[in-house]
Ligand SMILES: O=C(O)CCC(=O)C(=O)O
C-alpha cells in the first residue's frame with residue numbers, strides 16, 4: 497500500500513486533537529442532515545430493573561420478580577435497552593475500573609502508544625489504544641479513542657439471558673446461554689470522548705447497533721450523551737446512577753430470538769464541557785457457531801425471520817456495516833413474500 501493511501505486510514509488521535517484544536521478538522525464534521533441536536537432529544541424513559549429480584553423472586557414477594565419482569569419486558573419492547581441495579585458487582589470495583597481507565601487516558605501519548613491498536617503504525621488490530629478502523633476515505637470519523645481489554649461480568653450476563661429466555665417463552669432458562677457455545681467471547685472496550693468545542697458538528701460514536709448477544713455498559717459518573725433511535729426520533733438515555741449498568745440487545749440476540757427482541761440503533765453525542773468515559777462489555781457467540789433463530793421460537797405461525805450465518809462471518813459483515821452506520825442484521829431478514837415465492 498502506498499504511503500499516501502495509508503494516510504486517511506490512520507487519522508490523528510482524537511484525544512490529542514481535542515487538546516490542540518478549536519474547531520474539529522473537516523474529517524470529523526458530520527454532513528448537515530446527520531448533525532446531532534442534543535438539546536432536541538427528549539429523554540427516553542428507560543426502566544431501571546432490580547436484577548436481584550428479577551433473578552430470584554422470593555415466594556412472599558408478591559410483585560417482586562413479576563414486577564421486575566414486566567419492567568424488563570416494557571424496556572425491551574420499547575427501547576431494546578434497560579438499566580440494572582442490585583446486580584451484585586461492588587461499587588468499589590466499578591470505581592476502580594473507571595479510575596484506572598481515566599488514569600490511562602490521562603497518560604502522555606507516548607505511553608498510550610505503547611498499547612497502540614496499530615501494528616508498526618499501520619495495520620489495524622482489534623485490541624489496543626486508538627481510533628476505530630477506518631475503511632474508506634470518505635468515512636466521517638468518530639470523536640472518541642479506544643482502548644480494549646477484557647474484564648468479566650458473567651453473572652449479570654447469565655441472569656439477564658435467563659430472564660430473556662423465560663420472557664420469550666422458552667422452556668429452558670439456559671437456552672440462550674447454551675447457544676453462545678463453549679468458546680463464547682467477551683470483549684471489553686473503554687470509550688473515551690474528550691470534550692469537543694463543537695458538539696453540534698461531530699459524533700462521539702456514529703449511529704450503529706451492536707452485533708452482540710447483549711452489551712453491558714458502564715458509564716463513569718453516569719454521564720449523559722448516549723442516545724437511542726425509536727421510530728425515527730433520537731431520545732437521550734438519561735444519565736444514570738454511576739453504579740447502574742446499562743444493557744442493550746445486540747443483533748445476534750435479535751436473530752436468535754427470531755425478532756422477539758430488537759437491537760436498538762444508538763449513538764453518543766459529545767459535550768463542550770465534559771468528557772465521557774464508558775466501558776462496554778460485548779458478549780458474542782463462539783465464532784465457530786451458527787447464529788440462527790432458536791428452534792423454540794420458530795413455528796408455523798412465526799417462521800424463521802432471519803437467515804442462518806456463522807458467527808465468524810457475521811462479525812465480518814458487522815464491522816463493514818458499523819463504519820457505514822447501517823444495521824447488518826437487516827441484510828439477514830427473510831421477507832415472507834420471498835419465502836412463499838421461493839417455495840412455489
Ligand atoms: O459510550 C457509550 O455510552 C456507548 C458505546 C457504544 O455504543 C459502543 O461502544 O458500542
Ligand SMILES: [Fe+2]
Pocket residue numbers: 704705706711762
Ligand atoms: Fe454500541
